Amino acid sequence: MKRKSVTSRDVARLAGVSQSAVSRTFSPNAKVSESTRRKVMDASRELGYRPNTIARSLITRSSRTIAVVTYSMENPFYSFMLEKASRFFQAQGYHLLMFFAPPSGDFDAVLDDIIRSQVEGVLLLAITMNQRQAGLVDDFGIPVVIINRTVDYAGISQVGSDNFQGGYWAGRYLASLGHQRIGFLGGLPDSSTHQQREAGFLEGLLSLGQTCSVSEIGNYRYEDACQATRRLFSSSLPPDALFAANDLMALAAMEILRYEFALKVPGDVSIIGFDDVPMAAWPSHALTTVRQPVDMMIKKATELLMKQVAQEEMQPEHIILPVTPMLRGSTRMPSRQP
C-alpha cells in the first residue's frame, strides 16, 4: 500500500555515497564527515526518505516500544497515568503499545501477544500476573513494572502506595467521628489493593473498638458500585458511614444516597474514597479521600522501567509511596468525642 518506499539504498545512490554512509548519517552517534552528511541529507529530503524503524529494530534488537496493559479506562486515575507515562516515554524516543486485557481471564493470550511484539518493557496498570506468567516474561528478559498491584514473584518491580495505611486512616477516622455502623464498599475482591485497603480499614476501626458492620463489592466500577450501594442501604439497619475502595465507587455511592435514598452526605452518611481523582475535589462532590501520589507513582514506575530496559541486570524494586488524607466535605465534622 505504501506509495513511497524509499530506502537508504535509494538515498545512497542519489547522494553518490555508500548505503552505510546513509545509515551512519541517521545514527545518533556515528562518525560522518560534514560533507557526506550534507549530501545524504539533501538526497533524503529530495526523496522524502525516512529510516525504517522496523528494520532498525530487527538488527539492534530494540523496538523502543513499551507495552501498557490495563483492564479499563473508566477510572480517570488510569487514563491520567497513561497520558503521563506516554509522554515520559515519548520524550526518550519510546512509544507505548496498548494492550487491553479481556475482562474474563485469558491473560495468557495477551501475554503471548506482548512477547511476540518484542516490546522492551511492560507496564501493568492495575493488573497482576500469576507466578507462571511472571516467570514466562522473566524468561524472555522483559522487564515488568506493576502499578497498583502486587505480584507473587520476586523478579518484578512494583510501584504502589500505602494502601494499608490509607485504609487504616479511613477506618480510624470514621470511627473517630462517632459513627456506629460503618460499611465497606469493596473493589475487586482478588486485587491486592482491595485486600490491603480493607485490611487497613478493619484495623483502623479496631483501633477505636469498632468493626465493619456490612460490606459489598463494587468491582472498582461505577455501575457496580451503584448496585452495591442500593443493596447496602436497603437493609433495615443501613450504615451511617462508608469507606469505598476507590473514588469512582465513592462518588457512585454519593449519587445513589443523595438522589435515590434522599440521604444527606455527610449529614446522614459519611463517605471516604481512595485515589483522589480530579473530580473528587469538585465542590459538588467534595469527597474526603485518600490521595495516592499519582505523579510520583508514574514517575517512579517509568524511571524504574527505563532503568531496567537500559541495564542488563537490575534489582527489581518494591516502591510503596505514602498516601495523604484529603479532608473534604463528604465526612461529618469532628465535633463529638474522638
Add this chain to the structure above:
Amino acid sequence: MKRKSVTSRDVARLAGVSQSAVSRTFSPNAKVSESTRRKVMDASRELGYRPNTIARSLITRSSRTIAVVTYSMENPFYSFMLEKASRFFQAQGYHLLMFFAPPSGDFDAVLDDIIRSQVEGVLLLAITMNQRQAGLVDDFGIPVVIINRTVDYAGISQVGSDNFQGGYWAGRYLASLGHQRIGFLGGLPDSSTHQQREAGFLEGLLSLGQTCSVSEIGNYRYEDACQATRRLFSSSLPPDALFAANDLMALAAMEILRYEFALKVPGDVSIIGFDDVPMAAWPSHALTTVRQPVDMMIKKATELLMKQVAQEEMQPEHIILPVTPMLRGSTRMPSRQP
C-alpha cells in the same frame, strides 16, 4: 537483555525440519502436514519459541500497528474512545501505538515519528493536520481517519457528528426557554468542532430572534473553563443561560456557578453541554447536553480505517452522525411561551 532468543532456526534444528517449515507452522494460512506441525509445535514448546513480529513485519511490510494521536486524556470522552478502538483493533490482531501531541505545535515531529514507525494507519482523536502534513502522510500511503475534527484535504477520512445541528438545537432551545442573556463557553477556537457548534448555536438563537450576549474560551478543559466562567459571571450583567462546547466545560461552569457564585442551576442559569459523557448523567450534575453517538463514531472510524488498511485504494469518506438532545435537569423547565 533478552535471556532467551530462540529463533525459528533453533526450533527447526530440534524438530528436525527446515526453518521454513517452522515459519509455515506459524503462518495462519500455510500448508503443513499434521506430523510436521506437531514436531514443530513440540519443539517450540520445549524451547519457548515465539515468532519475532518485527522480522515478520519487515518482510510482509505490515506492522499490524495503528497510531493513535491525541492531545490529552482529560476528557473521558476520548479515553472511552481509546479503549473501544484499542479493543476493536486488538480483536483483528492490530495494536495501537500511542502518540501524544505536544500542547504547543510541533506536530511535524510527531508525524515524522509516526511515519518512521511504519504504522499501517493513523487515528487522530480530536486532532487535525494542515494540508502539507496531510499530503505528507498521503505520500507515504498511510491511511488516516480523523475523529471529531475536519481537515482541509480530500484524501483523508473523517468521522464526526453533526456539530452544527447540536449547536443549533442548544441555541434554539435556550432561547425557547425565554432566556434573555445567553452566553457561549467556547472550546479551542481553532477547532472545527468549536466553530461548527458556535455557528449552529448562533443560528439557533437567531431563529428565535436572539443573539449571543457574551462568550469566553475554555479550550475544552476543566480548569480553563472555570476561569472563563468566573470572567463570564463577574460582569454586572451576567448571562442567564450558557451553552458550553463540551460537557467537561459545562460541568466546570456548573461547579463555579453553584459553589462560587451561589447561583442556582437551572434556577438562575440554564446550562447545556456537548458530548454526553457518563458523568453528565450523574444526578448531581443532570446535565442537559447534546449526545454524540460515541459508540457509532468509533465503530465507523475503526471500520473505515481497517478497510483502508486492507484495500489498496479506497475512497475516503466523510461521515457525519446525528446528535441527540439529552434533556436533563440543568436547564429550566419549558413553562413560558416558546
Add this chain to the structure above:
DNA sequence: GTGAAAGCGCTAACAA
C-alpha cells in the same frame, strides 16, 4: 571517514 560484506529473523517464491 568510508565502502564492502555479513547478517538480524523471518516470509515467499521456486524447485524438488
Add this chain to the structure above:
DNA sequence: TTGTTAGCGCTTTCAC
C-alpha cells in the same frame, strides 16, 4: 508438502 534460496532495510564489523 517440503527444503532451498533470496531477500525485507537496516546496523555493524572490518579493511582500507
